[in-house]
Every structure is written in C-alpha cells, then in structure tokens.
Amino acid sequence: MSDRRDVCSVPAAHLSDWYDGVLPSHESQRINQHVTSCPVCRRRIDEYDEIQRMLRAHHTRVSQERVWRGVRERVLQQSPPQTRHTIPWQPAAALLAIVVLVVALAQVLRSHKTPSIIPTPAVSDTQAWGNYHHATYDLSSIAGSRFTPTALTSDGLLLGGYTIAPDGRSATFDIVTLATKQIQHIATNDFTRPGETLSMRLGINFALIGNEDNTFLKSYNLTTGTLTDHSQDHAVVLDAALDGSIGTEGIALELVVTPGNHNVLQILHLIDGTHKTIATDVKATARLFSEYLVYQQSNGQVAMIYHLVTEQSRVVPAQVTPVLFGPGATFRVADTTAFFTLPAATSHTVEFGEVDDLDATSASKHLIATTLAPGMQVVAASERLVLLSHQGQYFAWDRAQQRIVTLPEGLSAAGLSNNWLWLAGSNHLTVINTDSLPQK
C-alpha cells in the first residue's frame, strides 16, 4: 500500500462509494470512465482490493468441531426450539394492539409538544465514573513546560500543540507521539504582534496550524511530512475538518471578502490546494460538523446545510439550531435549557449513528439536560460525551449515564477526539478512553 498523495478531483469517499456500488448509475458510469485513465484512482482501487484481500486471507484458528461440540452440548440440554402458536382470536388481538399503539403514539406526540423538565443529575468530579481507562502524562518531561496542547488525534495517539519562545516573539508547533514521547517539529511562527492567538487542528492525515489573522497558516501532511503554506490565499479560515471520510483529504473552510464586500464561502482541499465555492453572500459564521457545512445567508436568518460528500444543499429546519453536530445529535441551546434532537429517540441505533437526515432529526426532541447554566458553551460532542464549558470550568454530559460530570478544576484546555476525552492542565495531560466508562 502506498502513502503517495497525488492529486485527483474525485474524493476518496466518492471512490469508496463507487467501489461499493452505491453511487447513482450516471455517476457510477462517470467514475467507470474516469478510473480507466486516472492512475491516482487506480492505485486507490488497488489498495481497496488489497484491504479486501488481507481481510479475507486470514482465518480463525478455531475448528468447526470445537464450536459444534459446545453448541451440541448446550442444545441437547435445552428444550426443543420455541414454536409459534396460532391464536384463534388473533384478529381481535391485532385490532386491540393497533388501538393501544395509536393511543400510546398520541400520548408520545403530546409529550413531545410539552417536554417535561427533569433536572439532570450532576456529580462533583470524575471519580463518579469509577475505574475508567486513563493515562496521565507529565507534559514538561515530554515537550517542555511551555507546551500548550491543542488537539489529539481521533485514535488518541498523537498530541498537537505549540510552545511559545521565552522571548514571547515566536511559537513552534509540534506533534508528540504519546506512546514513544517522540516530538515531531512542524513549523515556527514569528509573531506579527505579541500574544497572538494560535490554533492547531489534528486529523488522520493532516495538521492545520495558524494564527488569528491567518497571516500564518499552514497544513502539514502527517504521512508525507509535507508542509504547505496557505497564508497567501487571502482568505479567512473559519473552520477545518481533518477527520473522517472527508478528512482523509483534509478540508478547510474559507471566507473570502470580495471588493463588493460580499462574503464568498469556499472550501479548500488541503491535499491539492484547490478551492471550491459553496455560496456567496453569506454570514461569517460557517462551521463544519463532520461531513456537514452549516452557514447562513447574509440576507436572512435561515441556516443552510451543505453535505460535502454529495455536494447537496438544503435549508436547516427552523426548529433545529445548528449549534453543534456530533455523532447522532444535533444540538439546540435555548436560554438555560439544552436540547438535542435525535432522529428517533426510541431507537438505540440513533445514539451511535450519524446525523445524515435532518428531516428525521426534526421529527422529535429529546430532553437531555436541564441544569446547564446561562452562557454555558457546548464545546464538542462524541458518541458518549458532550463537552461543555462555563466560565473556565469544564463539564461532561454523559449520554449513557444521563448526568453531568464536573471535570477537574484548573484545566487549560479540554477536547473530545472520537472516543478520547483529553484534559490539559498546566503541566500534565490526562487522556481518558470513553469506551472504558461504565454504562451505568
């Protein structure tokens, strides 16, 4: 398998869909023709074939007889398989069941109109989670006492951050491999003014580093080690998505102010430096949530959502305020009460699913928390946790345990990366595997 990064206009996610035969026929035909002459796509298809070959090539060492012995033994100890019985009054029972369902549905719908407010239990500290899988690192021994963590990769392996020089005139950006403590230096930024705000995002394949006015903006390909300068784009970078299916390429969201004072929203593909215009006359508040880009037209309050993979736009339903999209949830924050909507609150698959259908998310609302203070910010969301902050104090809303956990005081930063919660103090970093948190 090759880590070469040649350029092709077909996103990897699109090619993956083609490979799985789930593209519309006209699009599939287009890719059919394209791949015959595109060495980049051809190589990636070869890689998909190779992944398939590798997954198929190896087998369990458990013999069929061993499995059968256990099954046979248990089956023979049991009673015969359950038999379905025909009930003579089945039609009447079916009718009764329908009536019960209709009444229940009506009650559910009524309750959705006026959700009951039940205070969310809050607990004082992370000890409430009991024994969970975590590790604490002495950052000063890894990257020096001035290292400020800003991002963790979604697999919890790489930590990104920066160190401000003692004279306060520059900062160096580094990536630390937590297991080996190896430090990978990316770039140095000479400040144009003291105390610049710096940012860093870290994805599967890319790190994006920058300062507040985008005079310093670079992307770093973690696989090839290539550093690309984007500061000449004359655009303000609003957000970036470096993870997931689109993130294998890496996408930054840019806003360009035209001479007529119109904001043009465009995406920048980090892999090849190409731009694509999404909309004109937009407000400067666009954000990326996984594969979704949410923005507002400057002439109205209506929020739009653009799907980066299918390249389709649509209006966000009025009842959904796109404060944050996380896996399985769309958040709406109103006054002191936070809501999130689920495609179907009763389905267990939703909690761990993806937000890919806004119509479905608007169908019902599910109250999750009521003890949030005014001004509390939703920082990030994962399948398990929602990270919140209020006046410098961080909280985690545990979606499995249905309660708010107060995180330790004095954190300089905190974040969620896939199934990792990371908490940075002045000189230490604690990384918690959220898969290890008890369910109850």
Add this chain to the structure above:
Amino acid sequence: MPATLAGQFDDFEALFRRYERAVTGYLWRMVGDDDIACDLAQETFVRAWQHYDELRTYEFQQAWLFRVATNLALNHLRGRVAFTSIADLRDDAPQLHLPDSTNDLAEREVIIQILQQLPPRQRAVLVLRSVYGLSCDELGRVLGISFEAAKIALRRARAKFRAGYLREEGCRE
C-alpha cells in the same frame, strides 16, 4: 430425542455446517480473539436453535445469524477496553500495541490489530462487506442502521483501516 425433533436437529446441524465458518470468522475479526470468537459463535448458534422454528423459514438465514453475532460482539466489546487502550500508552506500561521493528509481526496479527483500532460498528461493516460481500442495504439490516449510515460507516472504516495500515507500515520500516 423424538424422531421429529431428531430430524429437526439434523436440519439444524446442516444449517450450522453451512454458516459456522462465516459466523466464527466474522466474530474473530470483530473481537480479535479465537477463544472469545468461539464462545460467541456457540452462543449465536444456541440462539439460532432456540428460534429455529422461525429461522428455518427465513430466506436470509445468514443475515439473521450475522445480526445476532453482531449484537453479541458489540455487547462483549462494550464491556471491554479498546485494544489500543490508553493503558498501553502509559509511561509505566510496556508498549504492547505498537508495532515493534525488531519483532516482525505476521500479517495476520497486524490485520487483527488494525481492525481492533476501528470503532466496533465500523469494524463490523468493513468485515461484513469486504469478507462476506454484504450490500449496504444488508449491512443496514444487520446493524439496525440506515442505508446512508451504513454507507458512511463503510467509507470511514475503509479510510481508517488504510490509514492504520500505512501507519503500521511506516512504523515497521
């Protein structure tokens, strides 16, 4: 055992012989351990026997078995720390999960290791698609998710597996 039940048991054994390799192989890729895969496969077929009266009439018996196996695997994984658990990364812990350049890991071990680094549902869709050829529709039915969610999970799983493999390759070089 009465004759009718014995006949039914023979039919059940035929079903077991037909699908056992797929079910155990799938579970092994899901949990990364032969013994656990064996236990979960046995549980899957015991449940198949318990519902055999219905199951034998199903057109897609394999999909039913995969669904039960998936639920058992996810339940098992939920109670277990991830393979690339942070304990392995602790300062005082041996670096178990990272490839060791002095110890040339067999491809089998590497594949299983990378699979275990994927979120369980992504692992499930990648294996069911790549090894057993399930369509996104079938993946949705097996995992109880929508077609779109299955498609996205598959994309992500493939991208993550590829990235994981490249990382392993890089570490070995």
